[in-house]
Amino acid sequence: MMKRRKAPSTRRAEIQYLYQCYTSGQATLSGSSLLKFLKKEQMELRATEETVECLIDRYEIEETAKDSGSMTFEGFLRYMESRDCCVFNQAHTSVYQDMDQPLTNYFISSSHNTYLTGDQLVGKSHLDAYVCALRKGCRCLEIDCWDGPDMEPVVYHGYTLTTKILFRDVISTVKKHAFEVSAYPVILSLENHCCKEQQEVMAQYLISILGDKLLSTPLDHPTPGDLPGPNKKKVVVAQSLSDLVIYTGSVKFISFSHAKDNQNCYENTSMAEKKARKLTKASGPDFVQHNQRFISRIYPAASRTSSSNYNPQEFWNMGSQIVALNFQSLGLPMDLNDGRFQDNGGCGYVLKPAVLRSSQKSFNPSCSQHGLKPTHLLLKVISGSNMPVPRSGKPLDPFVRVEIHGIASDSCRKNTHTVRNNSLTPFWETDMNFNISVPELCLIRFCVRDQTGLLSSEFVGQYTLPFTSLKKGYRWVPLRCRDGCSLDPASLFVFVCFLDVGAGSRDAVPG
Known part of the structure; x- marks a missing residue:
């Protein structure tokens, strides 16, 4: 250096x-x-x-x-x-991970209340919301189904003033866009409030519209008793429309011991964030082991009427596969989701780290001691280029915040100093050192902020990527705006150095 x-x-x-x-x-x-x-x-x-x-x-x-x-x-x-x-390893812009492992071994890009474009009280329901989610690589879509007039099931947030769209139009939209970005399975999470007659209508639409894209019979795979891998271009239904539910039927979660003794591999549990958080704090290792055998879906609390999001990292740390977020709500949680799932070619399936897949060793994400040698990360934030100027036209007073998102003991953030009145070529030359015990779970977020007061600042741009996708050396960081779109030519210039992850329970990190 x-x-x-x-x-x-x-x-x-x-x-x-x-x-x-x-x-x-x-x-x-x-x-x-x-x-x-x-x-x-x-x-x-x-x-x-x-x-x-x-x-x-x-x-x-x-x-x-x-x-x-x-x-x-x-x-x-x-x-x-x-x-x-680029700071992001370009080899990871294509699918490079083993895609033949059981579904339980993957994080799956998942959306909550996918039909909404706004809040869940008076927001609009729109087919474009499904298109946007699918084009971002989302592989688990939620469809809240209710009885509609003239035997036409509708989709909306029940008992609210959100607008309604037809179930059959949703399924037609899914068929058209399901595999534009990713060739891997789409899971339809149906929240079913329909009467028996309209459920039959739903089943007929699924069969007639999706045709051979619908997974309607079990797949042949080499490990009976496990779910198959995400290697078939199919739409999977997750709910109880009888014979159409093959691999992801939902069951009520009672306890980890009850699930171990009674739950089938093709059954999943769905729980709100507060319950999942309580289980995380009380029984972290049991939660990790549960997610080695079964799929768990986490969704935002009902109290989030504005469709805000929780931090998904806390449940990825537990190995939960379907960590559902409101894709229409911008901010840190969606930045982390976008960063996590740009890996592995943006296909919407990312292989969980070995530490979450191995049944041979207990892992507690809440514990700071894991018997693993920490990885030392040095980041030098050197400079920036072509930062977007606010509408006022006043030059920015920019600084860079580097955030580590992983298990609790690894999560931290550090700031550069503030450069005054320089949007075009701010120069920081700031060294940041981090010790990370479980880098395979970590996301790195570069966030540029404008210092607007002694203790206040405003978002300018960000870029998030997995630690395992970091490239060493002198690299540029392509900044993105709040909605995840490119701010090109705005970028950072950084130097990255870290010790390679060791052998054993860890996967190798490309240099």
Whole structure:
């Protein structure tokens, strides 16, 4: 890592500094020097001469430099601002995890009251809400079904003033968009309040509209007594429309011991956040073991009438697979959900860490001692670029908050100092050190805020990703706005270094 330096006038100057450190006074960066940079600074230990040739071919446009196997500063700048230098491991933008394990071994991107575009008292129900959720990789959709006029079941938040949409239109929308973004199963969580006659209508719509996309018979898979893996492009119904419920029938949760003795692998439990939180505090290891055998669904408390969200991390720590959030409500919980599920190609299924899957060793997320050697993470927040200016036109007074979200003992946050009146090229050069005991569960959130008062600040942009998707070295962080959309060209420039996760119960972290 380079030594501390004075604030440059532009981000270009920061990249120029790195470039000059490896050119050794020459006009261009030789292939051998670029390879040295890749290995020493970017910690790309598998880089070879062939890697260098590919980068020069991809980012260098000056023919003379290309012919000599070297890179001009302009080519180096293009490389440093490319996807190859993103803080998010680009290998994780495709499905790379084992997708043949039982469904219980995955976190599943899940939505609550999916039909709503606003609050759950007077908000609108709209088909677009299902489209938006599916396009974000959501794989578990909620459909609250009620008797409607003319034997047409409707979907809305019962006993409220939310608007109503037809059940058959919801199913048609699901059919059209279910597999646009992800090829993996969609689970329909039906909250059924319909009479027997309209339930039959619902069943007929599911069969006639979804056709062969509906999972209607059990799958052949090699481990009887376990759920199959998420490797079939099917829609799965989770409720009690008799024969259509194959793998995710809902049963009442009584206790962990009762579930162990009486619950079938294809039955799941659904509970509100307050009950789940109480179980987490009282019986964390039992909750983890329960989620190794069965699917549990957690949903927001009924008191959240504004459709606010809880922090999903506390239930992912327990291994709960279906941690349902109000996708229409923006903020930290949805940032964490987006960060968690951009992993594994954004397919909506992320393999749980080994520590949550292993039945050989008890794991208590509430305990700070796990017998695991902590991973040391160094983050240097160097600078920012092209921060969005508020409507007032006044330059920002930006600072960066880096948050670690994981088990309680790992969760923390640290701030840089505030840079005054600089939206274009704020420079922080701030070192942050973290010791993390269970990095496989952690999410890293970079949040840029505008210092508006002595103790007040406002959101500017953020980016969240799993610790296991962090790339080492000098990297840029692409900032996103509140709704998760890109704020390009707004970004941060950081340096990342950490010790690789050890062997044993942990999965290896790519460097």
